[in-house]
């Protein structure tokens with residue numbers, strides 16, 4: 001089946017996306033690993049490393065070391081880094097953010113809220129979090145919602161870090177997603193978008209094309225019994241803008257991106273020849 005997005009109404013597209021992720025959610029990790037040969041983990045790792053700033057270690061308020069002349073309790077206060085992981089699905093990015101803060105900086109004052117359109121994915125995410133140290137803590141929460149019009153309790157200028165990984169290409173309006181991201185971020189807050197990019201190198205491009213058009217739907221068929229959903233995912237990757245086009249959209253939404261080029265100081269970084277791309281922006 002071929003679904004050209006430009007001709008599909010939003011409601012149909014959203015129910016289609018709903019179907020794709022409901023049918024794959026329990027096998028989501030297995031599918032990702034087998035289709036990317038495990039490489040998606042490295043992309044996500046690099047993405048999170050780039051997005052999480054240097055943090056100071058947490059000093060918990062039960063450590064009651066009062067400093068003379070200070071108001072009791074205040075010496076232990078550290079600001080909470082507020083993160084929003086949109087299209088956060090099974091919690092992959094959120095857990096990586098929390099692990100990085102805790103393992104590298106000894107910081108447990110980071111909070112990540114996951115927003116996703118699909119209940120099945122949220123459910124898988126909750127099951128996964130139940131096996132971690134973050135279970136039942138304010139550090140992680142799940143909300144059902146749409147990237148294009150975020151849940152009302154997420155206020156303007158309230159978020160330090162906004163991430164969306166492999167989710168924006170499923171949205172009907174990229175502009176609406178970026179506008180919402182800009183609205184909820186604090187001034188100085190960071191936007192990070194991880195998504196499939198376009199491969200530049202002609203030889204590598206051909207290999208990738210063969211791989212994605214033949215191997216991926218086949219794997220979808222074998223592992224999830226669902227060839228069409230994976231055919232749809234491939235097509236959505238094809239339709240997504242190029243690196244420079246998407247960087248322009250980020251700028252048009254009001255973000256500072258650096259120069260319109262790849263690499264350090266530029267608006268994006270390519271991973272694995274551009275199969276995957278990380279776009280960044282800062283709210284002025």
Ligand code: SAM
Nearest residue numbers: 087088089092116117118121146147165167170
């Ligand atoms: N971020 C996760 C990761 O990297 O593993 C999940 C990515 S998964 C490929 C895409 C997710 O986007 C799905 O969980 C899907 O439900 C969600 N999604 C699709 N359209 C959405 C929208 N308009 N708003 C919020 N989430 C959406």
